[in-house]
Amino acid sequence: MRITQIALIFVLAVACVPVLCDHEEPPVLDFGTPPETRSRFAPLDDVRLLANGLLQLGQSMRDFVQRTKGQINDIFQRLNIFDRSFYQLSALANEIKEEEEELKKTTVALKANNEEIKGLSEEISSKMESILQEKNGLNSKVEGLEEKLGQLSLGLVTTAQAAEINSLRNVIHSQEQSIRELLKAMKEQSEQLSLQQMKIKTLEGKFTANMLLFSSSEVPALPTYQTSSSSSTTMNLPSDCNELFNRGERVSGVYAVKPSNSKPFMAFCDLSGDLGETVVQRRMHGTMNFHQPWERYENGFGDFKGEFWLGLQKIRSLTSQGNLMLHIQLEDWNQNRFFSDYAFYLDGAERNYTVHLKHLSGNLPDPMNNHTGMMFSTKDRDNYSQQDSKCVRQLSGGWWLSTCGDTNPNGMYFHVRPKGRSECRRGIQWRSSPNACFSVKSTQISIRPLTTNQRLLEESSMWVAMVTEI
Template sequence: HMLLLVWPNCKKKKKTSQIYQPPVLNLEALPETRSLFAPLDDVHLLSNGLLQLGQSMREFVQKTKGQINTIFQKLNIFDRSFVRLAALAGEIKEGEEELKQTAAVLNTHNEEIKELSKKISVKMESILQEKGQLLNKVEVMEEQLSSLSVDLVTVRQVAEIDSLREVMQRQDQSINSLLAAMVEQGRHLDHQTMKIKLGRKKYSDYFFVCVLLVFTTTLCFCLYFPFFFFSVAFFATDFPSDCSELFDRGERANGTYAIKPNGSEPFMVFCRGATVIQQRRDGSMNFDQPWEKYENGFGELQGEFWLGLKKMYSLASQGNSVLHIQLEDWKQNRHFIEYRFYLEGPESDYAIQLEYLSGSLPNPLSNHTGVVFSTKDRDNGRHWASRCSHPQSGGWWLSSCGDANLNGVAIKRRLNESTAASFHTLINNPPL
């Protein structure tokens, strides 16, 4: 507190008789003044509040930063998913374009076949009419001949009858050739129908990604599928169970055909009187393939190929199967071996059952009965490269190291030697 001294005004007066009074300090008249600084308790309280506010702000900033990082991670995941989805959509679009091109080509071929079928039908009707007329003429001539004696038959009439018979024979040959051509056209229609079914099945797995693309493809098929249905119904053809049945129907030409074993979907095979399940000629195809390839098949049916364990199982499951192996060396010496053949299913790793029937060579597969199939990435028989002194190659029923393996490495000859070794493995299902 400050003390303020107040002095009264002193003026020079005339001397009087009054007694002099000293100045007096008036404490009651002093006003109370306030300090310019806050109290210490208020300062502590304010500093604690500011400290808590700073900590809350820091926690809020850290929490916000974590949420922002989480958002960025989700955005990155979304970007990757979008990129994968875009790539998948591109693949589907490419597949759709390829399928459209194939459908356009097949549609063109179908139109040509349709026109050819119409021409054949018109030609056949004309031939049938001519045949009917010739038959009527022959009947008239025969009636005339029957009413006359043999001596009265002139040479001219006999020549006319012979001429009519020759014309009828030629007409019969023309009819037979036309019927054969119609059957051939029907077979081609069946093959094209099979290709379309396989093409539709190839891209049906992408239906959940882009329904509109699949709908467009399906609509494209619907434009010409009614003609396929009419053609198949007209020629009354169905898929044979194997090449042996096709051979029994009178088909003698080697080539690719569609078959449908019992309980199986239709698929394409190469027929040589029997169903060819494996073919090697010049070593152009690499047979050192993984399990998936050996199970589903690989190669080209017109060249070197392996039909596939699944398809072989469907053929062997029909019973009474004969495995016929044909071999030819570089000197064109040919040999064969035949076995009674049965193949177990995928749950048993396609274990093979063989019974030797005949052959021009000693039995090289005598120890293969009950042996499971193995590949380089699935060693079911425990006889692959890591356990054998000589590395194995190609999938086969391996019972021990060094076994006969028809899918092994192909040994190629020198370039100046044009002949090559080859062999064919066939499954035949003769009737019981």
């Protein structure tokens, strides 16, 4: 309709031109078919279709924005809940530590009092023995005097003899009085000892309860890799920390890695040496409880900024790439540092992560040689029980146990050097000889590639072993 009106106006304008130009010819109106004109505008249906599409797109964008806002609010709520829980846990841990320090001080004081009481008891016992000896001597003298009195019963008792008898009676009476006082003091000391023992048992119970409360508190899981929508980002991740080192990174810290045929995960990379090392375990101050169940050791736990265990699944994915070395670093209570290197491979979950080791170098004894071919064990899964052992019950933490603890870097952390052998075996230890226990203050276990010389050494030893078997 609009096109027809435009054409009509155009014809009327053409008809009016002669009049304006003073031509005598009357204007002739030609109402014939207007010339065909091509529209510069899209058809109305296309415009409506485009408008509907834009409206639907706007509605979808509004819904997407609303959903995103809801998800963001949900994430903030969860973060607030996590912050509150973490703050409460930190406050509880601080209270437990304060109570633990008070209990330790009280226990030390009670032990000192107990030592004093023991000394007094020993002194009283020695005095009692001397008094009893004196009493026996006096009894023998009395018996002798009674014999003399019997012999003199027919005659008169002299004044000197009577005086001697009276003096002996007085001595015996005074000795009996001293014995009664000593027995009374012994009874009081025994009551005090019983009271002290009850106090010590009560304090030990409180201390055990606090330790159980602290150990049963939720151990944090390691941070997970946040999956990106871009597949190219995942494909560009390094397979381990050494590849990250080869790319030029030199700052140690937490990075995302993706071993071949594995999902990406976060790991702590030690890039301070001549190779990049993927750290799988670290102990330094005892703030993390390593007496954890199988699931925790399989998935990993702890804090990358402090103490942690990377997880058996992740360690297995790293070793499946082949030609790797287990680098173990230890520090004793005198700040002496030691290391030991092993050619390292780990089986999968179907074989309970059986470990295969071959000692390469180091300045430590080699108790790990007894651990090769052993399955991993934890407090709720004793894979060493087929040898009729109760190692998991006797020791602490999860490890490839062999002969009840040749080595156990995941044992209980002691803040002071253990004194007894049994206490040492329950803690972080490295067995230096069959009858010795080498207590350790801090550990770091990492995985890095074998050097060319180490690889040749391993291959040559394998050939030697094959020739020996032949």
